[in-house]
Amino acid sequence: MPPTPPPASRTRGDTEGPEAVQHAQAGEAVDLPFGQDDTPEPLRDGFQALLSGVAQFADGRDPAILTEVAWSALHGLIVLSRGGRLPASGREARLTLLLDQLSATR
Known part of the structure; x- marks a missing residue:
């Protein structure tokens, strides 16, 4: 049985903090390499943090793609x-x- 996803209210709270960063990224072009050998370490660390939370829902899917x-x-x-x-x-x-969609099993 796959793990239970967090309630939407908790996820909503999790998205309120990064909104300023998201807004800045959406509003301005960034010249940062993503997913490459020269990706800055803070970006890699951020992706790894997300990956560690999302991977538990992969259920045979590629955790990085998910x-x-x-x-x-x-x-x-x-x-x-x-x-x-x-x-x-x-x-x-x-x-x-x-x-619901991200945590769904195939």
């Missing part, structure tokens, strides 16, 4: 929400759906 999908989806939700392109009223439902 982590990239999770990061991308959260990033998109944050950017679109901050830009007013997603209604605030659906935030909890979107996070719940995302967590």
Whole structure:
């Protein structure tokens, strides 16, 4: 049986802190290498932290790819929400759906 995903309310709290970083990344072009040999160590450390949390839900899927999908989806939700392109009223439902999909077994 796969691990139980965190409730959307906890995930919502986890996304509120990084929102400033997300906003900065979405608003400005960054010239940083991602996923390469010369990727700065803080970026690698951040990805590893995400990977350690997401990998438990991989269930035979590539944990690194699943982590990239999770990061991308959260990033998109944050950017679109901050830009007013997603209604605030659906935030909890979107996070719940995302967590359900990421933790689903094949």
